[in-house]
Amino acid sequence: MPQGNKPSSVPPKKDKQEARRDFLKQSSAVMALALAPPLVLKAAQHDEAIAAVFEKMPVSLEINGKKMQLSVEPRVTLLDLLREQLALTGTKKGCDHGQCGACTVHVNGQRINSCLTLAVMQEGKKITTIEGLSNGDQLHPVQEAFIRHDGFQCGYCTPGQIMSAVACLNEGHAGSPEQIREFMSGNICRCGAYDNIVNAIMDVKNGGQTA
């Protein structure tokens, strides 16, 4: 993993690089701004670490119940952080534009498109991904229902569909098949499993199992 972020529950110890960042920070942003751009680039070319210092920000997130202190570039989306740096690849990229819902995760219990938010914007938030939905080996009722009703074919949109379905139930938007169809329309399934997805959600709803 090129950026070397590893999930951990304790803040990493300050190493030399950290110390240098602190120094650079303290010696003020003014200095950074004063540097002529070509010089900055040249520095980057010669010293990856310095570039990283300029580019990264600390962010603390609670992901699937685990507190993490991370250092990420501000331009990194929550989706890319999960997938490329934290090896949580269950969350999928389908469009990167918030148009397909494949990247749906929960932030403080609400469903969002993780491609449409930068990781640093979620400071202090609780993130739940598909990997954090089940209770150990015990699948969430919505996961069970998706298997029973074959609410997928290729399975690629499924993590997003399931995260959306759980939220849809929690929001109270699963009152009827028509309402489910409306409130699940932010999640595209190109294999066309919609009928089965609606049936799976209705099943959980009618089973009285809390989502």
Add this chain to the structure above:
Amino acid sequence: MKKQQTGQPMNRVDGRLKVTGGAKYFADHQPADMQYAALVCSTISCGAIAGINATKALRAPGVVDVVSHLNAPPVPGYKKTTPGNKNGLQIFRDNRIYSNGQPVAIVVANTLERAVYAASLVEVQYNQETHYTNMEASMDKAFQNNRMKDYSRGEINAWQKAPVTHSAQYTIPLEVHNPMELAGIIAHWTTPDNLTLYAKTQGVKSVQETIQELFEIPEQNITVHSRFVGGAFGMALRVWPLEIATILAAKKIRKPVKLVITREQMFTLVGYRPNSSQKISMGATPDGKLTGITHEAVAITSPYEDFTEGIVAMTKFMYDCPNVNTRYQLVPLNMSTPIWMRGPGEATGSFALESAIDELSYKLKIDPLQLRILNHADTDPERNLPFSSKYLKEAYQIGAEKIGWSSRNPVPRSMQENGMLVGYGMSSGTFGAYRGKATVSAILKSDGTLTLQSAAADIGPGTATAMVQIAADVTGITPDKITFMLGESTFPYAPEQGGSATVSTVGSAVSDVCHALLKELANLAISQVPAFKQTTPELIIYEDGQLITADRQTKITHEALLQQQKLPEVKVTATSQGGDERKKYSMYSFSVHFAKVHVHPATGVVRIQHIVSVADAGAIVNTKTARSQMIGGVVGGIGMALTEEAILDHRFGRFINNNYADYHVPVNADTPPTDVYFVNKKDPHINPMGSKGLGEIALIGFAAAVSNAVFHATGIRVRDLPITPDKLLHIASTENATT
């Protein structure tokens, strides 16, 4: 008695992996020291690259290399061909630009963000030439190659002499497969002549073959992993230039490289259903007997490959008509090469044919369903052979009954419901039921578990699940003890998953290898277990993982048999392919689609209210996953009928709606309740299971059912897909014209 597993609605064997995020698609892999790639794509549609300035990109943080035709490692296989000879797009071979969006360089950096940013810094200069992307304006370039010869039986253009005729032009825009998973690849040269790939493909063996041809390294040095594929619908039936570009970049920098393309690049880099224009002309006697059909089709292709498909195929055999002639031509444009998109050419052709039949039925004043039955082909009129099985009439009957066809008032625009115009339409579809050649290994372990391996694919239909059911029926081993492994090039050969042939092809090999395994076990028991000495393999009963003598007096489990002989496992491999039954029979699957639509009388918005689809696909192996395939085809068909159209700005040769927000694939709210029925009768000739294909017929014909229903609702015939409200806006002014 053992419970039969085929025909059951068994849950998917990989369902748990799919609902937990545990299923690993190509981009989910992360080899050590993996680098990220981003493409720089052409902003012109025809011409040549004059220069590439990568200085700024190379100076950006974390950038490893910028690879283009100027510095790419050579592809040995390119030398076998002469440039410009319709060899496909030989990426980075030279500076030619054939279409907008063609990759001109690949940027590699140590993070995704850095690669994407650096790609924006690459400066490309072009020498631009005139481009052609408009089919209608380029008809003078239409040509035929030797795969698309004119067809005729009986008299050419006989329809012209018929007392009742219909002739019209039908057009379908360019449609894009747009699977949810973005295309790309991870390429890793573990040594200078050993390549490992994590690919999105419908066939790992065909990837291996293509790479072998291009890079001239031994087959066993190329390892392709593709266990899970996030949908493909045809777009992953070949290796694309973007994959070769990544492999070249990985070769140059000697590290694993991952490329995942963008949604917008999905419109230009991985094929599409070509836009087409079809003229169908048909004639009939006043009592509705078809006397002649002429079908002429034109579709687009790229400048560097002739893409052909079965656009006019269905017309040749669908109806019992003595005189049929077809013509199929291509127009090369400054576009990338199309590729089979679900239902492929037959879906395109069926829209024209099944719309035309509907139009003719109104001229004849014969019910459109009745007209189809009147002209039903009892034997294949194209090949003069009997069908191996054909239950199309049963399918018509089931569908008509379930949708309530008999309560339909045949007069267009005669039915209303809640202020909406109501229409009922129907159509039929057909696709060849194929069976190819495949090899499967079966490994029975001394713990009683059975593992089957074949280089097959699963792009969604549930390959492994069906294979487990087939194996369970043959061996008498319960499904929970059987694993079917696929998507690895190291496994025995299986063809690509395409043309609705996986169950037929790989399923037959599973059946064969399981029979061979039982024979092996029987021989083992006969030679080693005293109680079995007097029997023969044919007399032994195979149930619940046991061998049982015919008198049911002696049983031995597979575990005990292997353990007794101190065998850790028994392995058997079998190759299977059909015999000459194909010379004696015509083999096709058939589908029937019925749609009930609402059309808003002022705005022309079409809402589908109810769908009934019926398939004659032989014996159904898994009723649950088969239903999913059918409803999936219907959803694809809704897109084709009502929403999907990739629009080009011909001034630039560029798409203007190349994203999910503007290219409308159906969402959940666009889909009505869908009822699926199967005739579910075995085909006696095709394969041991009696199963024909399903994936294509689920979509073939569907768009015509909708357009026929829209005509019935409104009296307006839309021959130009998709049926968007603007095409029905004159609805109010035509109110009295048809009623």
